[in-house]
Amino acid sequence: MTKGLIIFGGARGIGAATAEVFIDRGWHVVIADVLSDEGSRLAQRLGERAHFVACDVAVPSDIAGAFDAATQALPRVAAVFNNVGIARYGTVDALSLADWELTLRVNVTAQFLAAGHAVRIFREQGGGVIVNTASILGHASQKTTAAYAASKAAVMGLTRTIAIDHARENIRCVSISPGTIDTPLVRIAAEQFIDRSPDELRAQWAAAHPVNRLGSPAEVAATVYFLISDEAAFITGSDILIDGGIRSEAYA
Numbered sequence: 001m002t003k004g005l006i007i008f009g010g011a012r013g014i015g016a017a018t019a020e021v022f023i024d025r026g027w028h029v030v031i032a033d034v035l036s037d038e039g040s041r042l043a044q045r046l047g048e049r050a051h052f053v054a055c056d057v058a059v060p061s062d063i064a065g066a067f068d069a070a071t072q073a074l075p076r077v078a079a080v081f082n083n084v085g086i087a088r089y090g091t092v093d094a095l096s097l098a099d100w101e102l103t104l105r106v107n108v109t110a111q112f113l114a115a116g117h118a119v120r121i122f123r124e125q126g127g128g129v130i131v132n133t134a135s136i137l138g139h140a141s142q143k144t145t146a147a148y149a150a151s152k153a154a155v156m157g158l159t160r161t162i163a164i165d166h167a168r169e170n171i172r173c174v175s176i177s178p179g180t181i182d183t184p185l186v187r188i189a190a191e192q193f194i195d196r197s198p199d200e201l202r203a204q205w206a207a208a209h210p211v212n213r214l215g216s217p218a219e220v221a222a223t224v225y226f227l228i229s230d231e232a233a234f235i236t237g238s239d240i241l242i243d244g245g246i247r248s249e250a251y252a
């Protein structure tokens with residue numbers, strides 16, 4: 001039977017690249033995102049098996065609405081990609097409580113809520129797969145990323161627990177931890193530094209990876225495709241690093 005995937009945060013970057021891969025391989029895809037123009041344009045470009053739903057994952061009823069829309073639009077919701085992530089920078093004495101809470105809400109609480117909807121649907125139909133996006137910064141940190149790093153470490157704990165709670169219902173849950181991937185998020189992050197140009201910074205970030213380059217959204221999308229496929233049927237609860245070797249190096 002034709003399968004359907006919901007991508008939260010699918011309008012651009014890693015999510016958009018993942019939508020393309022799944023559409024190319026015959027899937028139906030619902031792109032749920034706050035960026036209505038970009039998301040609608042992408043769905044239109046990808047053709048009739050792609051659908052856009054406006055959704056702010058900070059709003060629980062929007063997440064429920066995306067699942068409602070997906071169960072109408074998709075032949076079967078076989079997988080969910082929880083890919084939304086935002087970053088707010090600041091040391092703990094400077095970061096506002098509002099920014100801390102928003103980061104946790106968007107990066108973790110939304111995954112918890114979406115997983116709840118997904119499990120209820122998957123249980124009815126005999127299984128399914130959830131992929132949660134964590135980050136290399138859930139494994140090792142970078143200055144001023146307290147909120148983001150805490151949220152991404154939490155994603156891995158959430159993922160492991162979903163995996164073991166629902167393994168016997170044929171539901172798998174895995175997380176991915178990208179290194180630096182060349183997306184709008186990274187380009188915007190590079191523009192926040194005033195002492196170096198965005199191009200200098202991106203070159204420096206590339207050099208920090210043993211492979212000496214940034215990753216591409218397509219490389220992450222290919223991994224997500226594999227993890228959702230039946231080829232990965234024995235993988236659950238794991239976090240998969242897609243990081244150009246950066247986590248493996250203690251000293252450059």
Ligand SMILES: NC(=O)c1ccc[n+]([C@@H]2O[C@H](COP(=O)([O-])OP(=O)(O)OC[C@H]3O[C@@H](n4cnc5c(N)ncnc54)[C@H](O)[C@@H]3O)[C@@H](O)[C@H]2O)c1
Nearest residue numbers: 009011012013014034056057083084085135180181183185
């Ligand atoms: N790019 C990297 O280097 C990198 C590295 C590690 C982890 N990640 C993670 O990968 C994921 C995707 O990152 P990306 O680089 O493609 O980012 P991006 O900003 O290019 O794309 C993220 C998508 O999420 C959407 N989004 C943001 N807030 C939302 C909200 N409240 N509700 C619904 N949609 C919302 C954005 O509109 C966008 O389409 C994130 O979870 C990010 O933390 C990225």
